[in-house]
Amino acid sequence: MTEPAMQLIGLKKQIGSKLIVKGLDFDIQPGEVFGFLGPNGAGKTTTIRMMVGLIRISEGDVRIQGKSIKTDYKEAIRHVGAIVENPELYGFMSGYKNLLVFSRMIPGISKERIDEVVKLVGLEKRIHQKVKRYSLGMRQRLGIAQALLHNPSILILDEPTNGLDPSGIREIRQYIRRLAEQENVAVIVSSHLLSEMELMCDRIGILKNGELISIQQIQNAEEDTPSEVVQINCPAAHHEKAQRLLQEEFGVTAMASGEKLTFPITREEIPSIIKALALADVEMYGVAVERKTLEDKFLHVIGENVIE
Amino acid sequence: MSNFFQLVRNEQTKLYSQLATWIMLGILIVVVLGFAIIMRTADSFIGEYNDATWKQELQEQSADIAEYDPTAPEIMINNYRIENDMKPEGTTAWEFLYQGNFMTSVLSLLTIIVAGGIIANEYRWGTIKLLLIRPATRTKIFFAKYASVLLFALTALIVLFVFSWLFGMLFFGLGGDGTTLQVQDGEVVEISIWTRIAQDYGLQLVKLVVWATFAFMISAALRNGALAIGTAIFLMFVGSSVTMFISDKPFAKYVLFSNLDLTQFTTGYKIIEDLTLTFSVVTITVYYLIFLIIGWVLFTKRDVAGH
Numbered sequence: 001m002t003e004p005a006m007q008l009i010g011l012k013k014q015i016g017s018k019l020i021v022k023g024l025d026f027d028i029q030p031g032e033v034f035g036f037l038g039p040n041g042a043g044k045t046t047t048i049r050m051m052v053g054l055i056r057i058s059e060g061d062v063r064i065q066g067k068s069i070k071t072d073y074k075e076a077i078r079h080v081g082a083i084v085e086n087p088e089l090y091g092f093m094s095g096y097k098n099l100l101v102f103s104r105m106i107p108g109i110s111k112e113r114i115d116e117v118v119k120l121v122g123l124e125k126r127i128h129q130k131v132k133r134y135s136l137g138m139r140q141r142l143g144i145a146q147a148l149l150h151n152p153s154i155l156i157l158d159e160p161t162n163g164l165d166p167s168g169i170r171e172i173r174q175y176i177r178r179l180a181e182q183e184n185v186a187v188i189v190s191s192h193l194l195s196e197m198e199l200m201c202d203r204i205g206i207l208k209n210g211e212l213i214s215i216q217q218i219q220n221a222e223e224d225t226p227s228e229v230v231q232i233n234c235p236a237a238h239h240e241k242a243q244r245l246l247q248e249e250f251g252v253t254a255m256a257s258g259e260k261l262t263f264p265i266t267r268e269e270i271p272s273i274i275k276a277l278a279l280a281d282v283e284m285y286g287v288a289v290e291r292k293t294l295e296d297k298f299l300h301v302i303g304e305n306v307i308e
Numbered sequence: 309m310s311n312f313f314q315l316v317r318n319e320q321t322k323l324y325s326q327l328a329t330w331i332m333l334g335i336l337i338v339v340v341l342g343f344a345i346i347m348r349t350a351d352s353f354i355g356e357y358n359d360a361t362w363k364q365e366l367q368e369q370s371a372d373i374a375e376y377d378p379t380a381p382e383i384m385i386n387n388y389r390i391e392n393d394m395k396p397e398g399t400t401a402w403e404f405l406y407q408g409n410f411m412t413s414v415l416s417l418l419t420i421i422v423a424g425g426i427i428a429n430e431y432r433w434g435t436i437k438l439l440l441i442r443p444a445t446r447t448k449i450f451f452a453k454y455a456s457v458l459l460f461a462l463t464a465l466i467v468l469f470v471f472s473w474l475f476g477m478l479f480f481g482l483g484g485d486g487t488t489l490q491v492q493d494g495e496v497v498e499i500s501i502w503t504r505i506a507q508d509y510g511l512q513l514v515k516l517v518v519w520a521t522f523a524f525m526i527s528a529a530l531r532n533g534a535l536a537i538g539t540a541i542f543l544m545f546v547g548s549s550v551t552m553f554i555s556d557k558p559f560a561k562y563v564l565f566s567n568l569d570l571t572q573f574t575t576g577y578k579i580i581e582d583l584t585l586t587f588s589v590v591t592i593t594v595y596y597l598i599f600l601i602i603g604w605v606l607f608t609k610r611d612v613a614g615h
Contacts, residue, residue, distance in 0.1 A: 046613075052441045054612040074443040082441055088434030093325045101321055104314040105442040146438065 003066060005030045005079075005154050005186035006051070010060035013046050013210075020046050022210040023060065028188060030153065033180045035197040036190035038207035044190045045085065047207070048158050051188070052082050064154060078106070081152035085159065087143025091132035095123060095142050098131060099149065106150045117145045121175070137168040144175065155179060156188045161196055173200045230270060232261045232277070233286035242282045249276055259285075315444060315452030316459065323422065323460060332418045336464060337471050339414050344404065344475040357398055363390050381491035381575070388489060388496040400483040401476030406505045408472045412512035415468055416544060419461040419516055424523040424536030426453050427607065431531040436612055446608040450528065454600070457520055465513070492574075511570040518568060518596055519544045525603035555579045567591045 004027035013021040021043045028034045038044050049055040051062050053069050053076075062069040067076040089098045099117070103109040118127050121141040126134070131142065140160065147155055160176070161169045177200060179185040191197050197204055198218060206214045234242065239256045246252045246263060250273060254263035265273065274287060323329050357365060366386040373380050389396060397403070427450075430436040440446060488501050523540035527533060547565040554560045561567075561580050567588035572578045 049612065054437060054440060056609075056611055074445065077441055078443045080441065084437040084441070086434060089438070090322060090325070090433065090435060092327070093322070097321070097325065101318045102438065102442070104318055105439075105444055107311070 002030060004028060005032075005065065006188070007063040008047075008051075008060070009063065011047065011050060011057060011062060012059040013043070013050060013055065014058040020210050021050070024207075024212050026205060026212060026215065028154075028186050030186050031180050031184040032203065033176060033187045033189065033201045035201035035204035036188060036207060037192065037194065037197055037204050038190075039192060042207040043210040044192075044207055045158060046210075048082075048084060048156060048188070048190060051156060052080060052084065053077060054084065078150070079153045080156060081147030081150065081154070082156035083140075083143040083147055083158060083160065084156075086162065087139045089131050089139065089142055089146070092130065094130055095127040095134070095138075095145075098142065099127075099146055102146045103149055109149055113149065113151075117148050120148065121145045122171075136163040137165065140164060140168070140172065144172070148179075152185065154186045154188065158190050160189055161191065161193065169196065176200050228267050228270065229262060229264050229290040230273070231288040231290065232282075232284055233259055233288075234261065234282055234284050235259060238282045241280065242277060245276060245280050245282070246273070311444060312448055312452055315448060316455050319426070319453055319456035320459065323426075323456065329422070329460075332421065333464060333467055336411075336414055336418065336467055339411055340408065340468065340471045341475055343408060343411065344472075344479045347399065347404065347407070348479045357396055359395070362395050366390060366396070384491050384496055385489045394489075397483050399480045401473060401480050402482075402486070402488070402501045404476035404480055405469070405472050406488075406501070406508050408468075409505075409508035409512055411468060411472075412465075412509060412516060413544075415461065415464050416512075416516040416519055417541065418464055419457065419520040420523045420540045420544070421537055422460050423457040423520040424527045424540060425533040426457060426524070426527060428527040428531050428533030428536060431612075432533065440612060447604065450604050450607045454521075454524060457524055458517070461513075461516060461520060465509070507574065508571075511574070514570055514592065515544070515568055518564070518592060518599075521596055521599045521603075525599040528603035529606040551579050561587070562591065564591070564595045 006028040008024045008026055011021060011024040012019065024047060036044050036047070046055060050057050051064075051069070053073055057070055062076075064076040065079050067079075069076045089095075090101070093101070096114070096118070099114050103114055118124055121144055123138065123141055123145065126138060131139065134142065140163070144157070144160075147157070155176075157176070160172055164172065173196075176187050176189065180187050180202075189197070189200065201218055204216045204218060205212050206216065232242070236256070236259060239261060242261055243254050243256065246254050250265070250269065252263045252265060254261045256262075270289060274284075277284060366389060370383045370386045373382050388394075427436075430439055439449065486501050487498050488504050489496055490499050490504060491497075519540045522543065523536045526536035526539060530536070543565075547568060550563070551560070551565045551569075554563060555566070561583055566580050567583065570585070570588060572583070573585045573588070
């Protein structure tokens with residue numbers, strides 16, 4: 001196994017007498033997209049700020065490529081590109097000048113590299129305009145551009161899709177996947193949007209009240225596991241017939257409640273099940289398909305959203 | 309070191325990308341122009357003294373001044389001129405240049421505005437987060453910003469000089485032999501005009517640097533630009549009145565305000581009698597270092613938390 005891109009070791013943050021982050025321990029591997037999920041106030045932003053040295057660590061450590069952010073700050077932060085919260089840049093300067101200013105802070109970034117990054121995020125046409133005239137989506141792109149300037153091996157994006165329209169979100173998602181897969185960058189994203197995270201992450205750490213309560217591996221979409229939940233609305237009199245049919249032909253156990261029958265199934269099987277039920281004269285007043293999403297898992301582990 | 313230089317360069321790039329900076333320099337030029345016009349059109353303006361009557365004119369001047377201050381150094385200088393038969397030049401660009409040393413208070417104002425904003429603005433814009441997550445320590449960033457403030461003061465000083473000179477030439481013409489008279493320890497002495505300018509401006513600049521550093525400290529420590537600029541300007545302007553107010557208290561000599569006006573040692577007009585130049589310089593240095601250290605410690609140690 002390769003060296004982890006980032007290690008969190010017993011990471012704690014205490015403000016006053018209150019523990020905001022209560023000891024986080026996990027590794028993030030190169031080429032992995034790691035999602036940081038949690039309700040508001042769970043400590044996501046505090047953790048991210050500790051990762052980049054904006055907030056001091058009360059206890060524990062963050063190691064980036066083996067270098068401690070506490071004792072070896074310059075060496076550690078060299079590998080990190082980040083947007084913390086909103087992509088706030090200097091509005092009175094052009095996008096290009098913003099990048100130029102940031103490039104001067106890290107030795108060895110050529111003008112060619114700036115042009116390359118601008119191209120990568122697709123801002124060529126507007127790069128010489130003042131940033132205050134940029135839309136939020138363009139700022140987000142410029143934010144990513146500044147984070148990528150120095151070829152970081154870890155990219156940290158706090159709420160990267162905040163305020164973007166659906167096509168913008170998709171584009172960002174594609175960048176992130178491409179960076180992880182092709183450049184072997186470890187990407188850490190935080191969000192409270194579950195569906196978003198599910199689409200872009202390999203693993204998701206769920207944070208609640210400053211504790212990591214679960215790390216979920218996101219399955220590939222092709223995997224043949226029942227990912228859908230089908231709910232059929234039919235009179236109770238037909239339930240037995242339908243349940244028997246489902247059990248015999250598809251090997252599925254359906255639960256009955258009220259007028260509803262509920263059972264898990266893979267997506268591909270849905271049409272044939274509906275056809276079989278219709279042919280068996282089961283009266284159906286409605287068929288609803290629910291995706292068993294991360295949201296269900298999330299709400300299951302998180303329980304009620306209480307900020308302590 | 310090259311890293312530090314790049315940081316200063318970045319600060320200068322950011323500073324001069326803001327329209328406000330250019331407006332401030334514009335204001336400075338307008339003030340110089342305004343002062344030149346006022347001086348040129350004032351009643352007391354004398355372009356050239358008449359060969360026959362200049363001694364008489366000087367005596368009248370002295371008599372006028374003596375009415376409110378019989379010990380004024382101008383009277384001694386006038387007498388010295390009459391005794392030694394040295395006809396005054398009238399107002400020249402040189403004279404305009406050193407008369408204009410009070411305009412350094414405009415310069416101070418502008419420098420305080422820059423110093424008060426340079427760190428606080430990064431917080432206000434949210435860019436502090438991007439600035440601090442680079443391989444440059446906070447200490448380096450702090451001093452790069454401070455150096456940038458001083459560099460701005462120097463630039464503005466050069467602008468002030470160049471335009472004072474320019475308008476001086478335009479309105480009054482170049483004249484004189486590059487010397488001027490000054491009272492030192494009760495004696496009238498002839499000194500180079502450059503010495504005079506360096507002295508007048510230099511002493512004003514001490515004030516400028518101290519208050520700019522104060523504003524910078526507040527900006528770094530409290531991250532509030534308006535507060536930094538407001539308090540620094542307020543203290544700068546009430547400073548001399550405070551000195552008057554507390555002059556009979558035993559602690560008065562340790563108060564920054566009492567020491568800050570270094571011209572008291574060239575003019576000999578002291579509010580607190582037992583102050584010496586060395587004592588004042590040491591006191592000012594101590595205050596200055598305290599300002600810098602407080603700013604530096606708080607800037608490097610405080611968490612950058614969300615809003």
